[in-house]
Structures are given as C-alpha cells and as structure tokens.
C-alpha cells in the first residue's frame with residue numbers, strides 16, 4: 001500500500017433514497033467514508049445492501065439524495081450532466097461484472113475508446129493502447145473481437161480500457177463475478193499489480209471473501225450503513 | 228466523437244433489417260428522382276426548343292402559339308426592324324402558322340392532338356435550317372400539300388411514315404421528309420407550307436407567330452421597346468427560350484406537384500421504417516450506450532452518433548435509389564403539353580441536380596426517422612444500462 005494520507009474520496013452524510021410506488025426505499029443512510037490515494041479497497045455486503053449504488057455515486061454515474069461527495073477534488077453532485085461526463089473521462093476507469101466491451105470493435109479499438117475523449121494524437125493513442133494491452137498480457141489478441149475472446153480475456157481487455165487513460169480511480173463492480181476461478185485469480189492479480197506498482201486507487205465491490213482479500217482495506221455495507 | 232466504424236459495423240451486424248430499411252428508402256428516393264427527371268426532361272425539351280438569340284412575336288397577352296395571331300402587315304413591319312438580323316438583303320424571320328388537329332394513333336388508341344406548323348421557304352432556310360434538320364427524304368415543296376414530320380412523330384400516327392400520307396381537313400398530306408430537331412418540342416410536330424395550311428384550315432390573312440433572329444442577343448430590349456410602343460398590331464415580343472420555358476411551366480409544375488405528393492406519401496412509410504430500425508438498434512444496444520456514457524461520452528455525442536447512423540442508412544438508400552433511377556435516364560415518354568394541348572415526346576434526364584435533390588430528400592427522411600431513437604439513446608440512464 002502506498003497511501004500518502006491524502007483522501008481521494010470524501011463522503012459525508014451521504015443518503016440515497018429511491019421512491020417506488022410512493023414508498024421510500026432508503027438504500028444509503030448517512031454514509032461517511034474516506035478513501036486514501038493509492039488505496040485498494042474492497043466493499044462487501046449482502047445482496048441489496050447498496051454496494052453498487054455507493055460505487056456508482058463515487059463514479060459519478062448516479063446522483064445522491066443528500067450529503068456531500070468529493071471525489072478527486074471535485075464536488076461531483078454539483079456538476080452538470082455534461083461536466084460530469086468530462087469529469088468521468090478524466091478521473092474514472094470502469095470495470096464491470098459483464099465486461100461491457102463494444103461487440104463490434106476489436107480489443108485494440110475497445111481499449112482506445114477512452115482516449116478518443118482526450119486530445120492525444122492517433123499515434124500517441126496507439127502507443128498507449130499497446131502498452132495497456134501488453135500490461136494485461138493480450139498483445140497477441142489486439143485484433144480479436146470480444147466474441148473471439150474468453151470471459152477472462154474480455155475482462156482483461158476491460159481492465160486495459162479502464163487504465164489506458166490513466167484515471168485517478170478505478171471502480172470495479174464484481175469484476176470476478178462472472179469468471180471461473182483461474183480467470184478470477186488472474187484479474188485479481190492484475191488489480192493488485194496496478195495498485196502496488198502503479199499506485200492506482202481501486203474501489204472494488206465484491207461478494208467473494210477470497211476476492212476481497214486481494215484488497216488492502218475491506219469494508220462492509222449492511223442495510224445502508226457502513227461498518 | 229464515437230468512431231464511424233462503430234456505426235457501420237453495428238449496421239452490418241443487423242444486415243437484414245438494415246437492408247430492408249435501405250431498400251424502402253431507396254424505393255422512395257427512386258420515385259422522387261424519377262419525378263425530378265421527368266420535370267427536368269420537360270424543361271430541357273421545351274427550353275431547348277428556343278434560343279436566346281431569337282425572339283418570337285405573339286399577339287399581346289397570348290400565352291401560347293395556339294391562341295396567338297399576328298397580321299401579315301404586322302409581320303412584315305416588324306421583320307423590317309433594324310434590330311432583326313439580315314442575310315442577303317432578307318430579314319432572318321420565320322412567320323409560322325400553328326394549328327392543332329386530331330390524328331389517329333397507329334396503335335388504335337384513338338386520336339391525339341398533333342401540331343401542324345406552317346412555314347415559309349425563306350423562314351426555313353434563313354432561320355430554322357440549322358436546328359430542324361431534314362434527316363430522311365426532303366423538304367416539302369412550296370405550293371403543295373407535302374409535309375415533313377418530326378422524328379418523335381414518325382410512325383406514331385396513321386400515315387406518319389416516309390412515303391405515307393396523312394388525311395386531314397379533306398386533304399391528303401403526303402410525307403416527303405423526316406426531320407430531327409435535337410429532342411426539342413418540334414420533333415413531335417408536322418411541318419407544311421404555310422399557305423397550304425392556312426387554306427386547308429381557313430386561317431388565311433394571319434400567322435400565329437413570327438420568330439426572328441436578333442441582330443445580336445443584346446438587341447432584344449431595343450426591339451421590345453419598338454414593339455411595345457407600336458399600337459397598330461397589338462403584338463408583343465419575347466425571347467424565344469423564355470417563351471418556350473414559360474409554356475412548359477404548367478406541365479413542369481403539374482409533374483412536380485403530383486410526383487412530390489406521391490413521394491411524400493411513400494416517404495412516410497420509409498421514414499417510419501427507418502425509425503423502427505433505429506429504435507430496434509437503440510433497444511439492442513442499451514448496454515453499449517450506457518457503457519459509452521460511463522466512459523465519458525456526452526449525451527449529445529451519443530445523440531449525434533445515432534443520427535449519423537440513421538443518415539448512413541438513408542444515404543445508402545439514396546445511392547441505391549439514384550442508381551436505380553439513373554437506369555431510366557434514356558427512357559422517353561409522351562405526355563400532353565398543357566401549354567399547347569399537343570402530344571409531346573420528352574426524355575427522362577438524370578443529372579447532378581436530380582442526384583443532389585434525391586440525396587437531400589433521403590437525408591431529410593434519415594433525420595426525421597433517426598431523431599426520436601437518437602433522443603431515446605441519449606437519455607438512457609447509465610446505471611440501469613450498464614448492469615447485467
């Protein structure tokens with residue numbers, strides 16, 4: 001762990017309430033959370049406890065009902081829709097449970113997508129994409145489409161996509177949830193490497209206690225409260 | 228910017244529905260293009276009938292040769308005007324009599340209105356010879372009932388063959404020649420000595436019109452001033468090409484309006500087809516769209532991407548539709564020209580204006596069909612879209 005004591009995520013009294021059929025469902029109830037720069041945190045808890053909701057709030061794809069949320073030095077809830085998109089492009093790398101690669105694009109093109117939102121030249125983008133794919137061990141699969149890759153390989157492409165634009169935080173929601181044991185191990189190994197050798201801050205939601213052990217901090221969410 | 232290859236490959240991935248949509252759009256584009264081709268063909272035929280170097284005298288207020296009359300004195304007076312070109316001491320002027328008569332069609336489908344044009348030997352030799360060329364047989368002799376027929380009328384009417392004879396006004400009109408007027412409206416006419424025509428149809432003492440060659444095209448205003456100031460003959464003068472174009476105006480407008488109504492009617496179907504296809508694309512790509520948005524692509528970028536995708540479909544439709552329509556580029560068709568009530572042969576004409584017009588129409592359909600699905604795509608909530 002290479003934290004320097006600076007918080008990259010500061011959450012105060014965060015509430016998230018869904019209203020369904022005029023009935024309020026309190027998903028997050030007064031969350032306070034600090035995540036240090038360079039941390040690798042695992043977020044555990046039973047199904048429906050609000051893990052994904054919290055992660056989505058940190059990643060700026062959902063808006064809180066109340067409370068403050070500073071991520072990468074920005075009060076995310078105050079940003080407009082367009083500003084938030086630009087903020088995500090700059091600061092957040094996403095890893096999804098089901099990889100979410102674009103099926104019509106090759107591995108190389110998928111990894112390049114986040115770079116299309118930067119001002120990098122085509123040659124510069126290519127270089128970065130190749131580096132990222134090399135890091136996840138898929139240099140020889142650049143031209144393959146997702147369909148031609150195994151689940152584990154697809155998730156590694158997704159990890160390359162998440163890191164290629166050098167984001168401030170990588171968020172991962174059940175990144176091993178759809179993988180066999182061996183592929184899951186490879187993915188966790190990669191995340192550990194990203195954290196240890198590149199100092200990336202990672203927030204990972206997982207069901208799996210074994211996966212959570214890869215992280216340096218484990219937290220539990222239960223009935224909307226962090227313990 | 229989301230790369231265009233993403234859109235192209237997404238379209239290719241659902242080839243069948245995309246192909247059906249493109250065909251539907253292509254059909255509408257083809258109908259639209261054919262209408263434009265017909266309108267352009269009519270305009271070209273009639274405009275090509277006249278030349279800006281010539282001027283035509285008509286009765287004041289006459290909208291066509293059919294209702295025009297110029298007294299012989301008037302014709303003589305205006306032909307002598309110094310703004311009219313001279314050749315070998317003679318004015319380059321062709322006084323003509325224009326008569327419409329019903330002649331039976333060869334195919335048994337009944338009579339058609341056919342234009343007979345009486346001409347003078349001087350008028351033909353000095354003014355018409357270069358544009359109305361005798362290609363078979365010879366010129367009719369003065370003082371006889373001999374006629375020559377335009378190549379578009381050849382074989383269409385009973386007796387309208389070289390060596391044949393047309394019966395009309397209790398006379399036989401032997402066909403001694405065939406002429407080619409380069410696709411203009413003259414090609415659908417029958418030409419005969421003006422005196423014989425006047426006698427046969429009781430029109431002596433008047434011509435319908437007189438066409439003259441201007442000494443120079445820039446002399447037209449001067450000639451017009453003279454004619455307008457003259458109160459004796461109640462005549463007016465127009466540039467020949469403007470005159471023939473105005474005669475085509477009604478017909479062009481008719482074709483354009485009718486065709487546009489048909490095209491718009493069909494375009495509802497094609498636009499709806501494009502819309503359904505695009506909605507299906509959006510629905511089957513919810514997760515992809517949510518992912519793009521999570522990565523930081525903005526709503527308007529997603530909106531634009533789907534509009535572009537819809538435009539790709541419509542432009543493919545435009546290409547296929549125009550290719551199909553251009554196959555008809557040499558087809559000839561016969562229609563009644565409302566200006567003169569005569570049967571006139573026109574040619575469909577495919578040109579850049581048709582391609583551009585049809586493409587704009589296709590773009591319009593693509594925009595209208597694509598906008599609502601694109602808005603839906605842009606509004607997809609990221610959280611729901613990105614999860615399993």
Ligand SMILES: Nc1ncnc2c1ncn2[C@@H]1O[C@H](COP(=O)(O)OP(=O)(O)OP(=O)(O)O)[C@@H](O)[C@H]1O
Nearest residue numbers: 018019020025027046047048049050051052053054
């Ligand atoms: N759009 C929504 N409308 C209403 N309720 C919602 C909505 N999204 C989530 N919820 C509710 O919020 C709660 C927390 O959901 P969340 O997805 O964060 O749980 P989770 O901890 O990630 O669960 P899992 O481990 O199953 O993924 C659940 O009870 C869910 O039903």
Ligand SMILES: [Mg+2]
Nearest residue numbers: 051052053173
């Ligand atoms: Mg979840």
